[in-house]
Amino acid sequence: MSPVRAATNDALLEIEDLRLHFPIKAGLLKKTVAHVKAVDGVSFSVYPGETVGLVGESGSGKTTIGRCIVRLYKPTTGSIGFRTAQGVVDIAQLDKRALQPIRRDIQMLFQDPNSSLNARMRVGDIIAEPLEIHAIGTRDERRSRVEDLLEQVGLGAEMYNRFPHQLSGGQRQRVGVARALSIEPRLVICDEPVSALDVSVQAQVLNLLSDLQGELGLTYVFIAHDLSVVEYISDRVMVMYLGKLMETAPTKRIFERPTHPYTEALLNSIPKRVRGGHRKRFVLTGDIPSPVNPPSGCVFHTRCQYVKDICRTETPALRPLPDDPETSVACHLAEEVALEPYYTAEERRDLESDRA
Ligand SMILES: Nc1ncnc2c1ncn2[C@@H]1O[C@H](COP(=O)(O)OP(=O)(O)OP(=O)(O)O)[C@@H](O)[C@H]1O
């Protein structure tokens, strides 16, 4: 893990007011009758070498952001600034040809290695495919690069001729990692890369991603449902709800001093690992409202236990905290309510010494 970067203008990725509203079509004439506001005004930066965790319940818009960054989707509005050797380009505006070189720099790692790997292709060919698409190296050079990659992700060159179904889930995700890294990207969008794996295998794949980040100087945006998955891999965490960012903060701060009631609720959904830990639990109830017709004011107000009148009418902006500019929160009550931490600084030290 790299140290948390202070906000400077040397961001690798700088997203501003990103929106993706999917049209809903109906009727014989396929008229647009409404929009799914999957991403609704999101701004954040990612600095070189860091890992930013993007967390929120199902349907909050995490994958949609990832897909906008790799331009599988074209955003409705907003900009996605990406730093290249030639200067900053706006990925949101590039046409197909101008995107070509950017596609080498940004790769996406998917959740389900079963469906993201072509079952009819051999492992070696799956990993070599991006090299072929970008016409990198000769056939022999590609082969030796793939063999190196297989070693690097801990699989061994003898896996070259296997098919995906001959591998375990963890091994398949290692193939996914090798494929994503084959063309030496600078930024990797990891979309729940361990969610489909057994808990024991999850830690191995997370460690692999973390080791490769150090070796290759990669930058990660790491998407997850659950804060516990991003705790050890992320420098910073962004908490998302119904297409908007609720809180962004250094990971430690999130666990020791959450500022948004939704963050507190997400923390409460993780079983407590501290010895003797027992605490009152505020558990999120009710479904996430529809992104077609999100609640007025603060989108979280319908599920918030601290809700006040202002929350129903005025949309809170994401703003830095005066006493901690590295933390930003979109909550009217951030200064008023004291939220429950996941653990105290002392409990965290205990936990770290237990692990050591
Ligand atoms: N292609 C699409 N067309 C229409 N609506 C979509 C499309 N893709 C996603 N959505 C909707 O946009 C919202 C955000 O979806 P998204 O997949 O980004 O959420 P997510 O946070 O990644 O959720 P999960 O944790 O379940 O993966 C959801 O309401 C989803 O139904």
Ligand SMILES: [Mg+2]
């Ligand atoms: Mg998703």
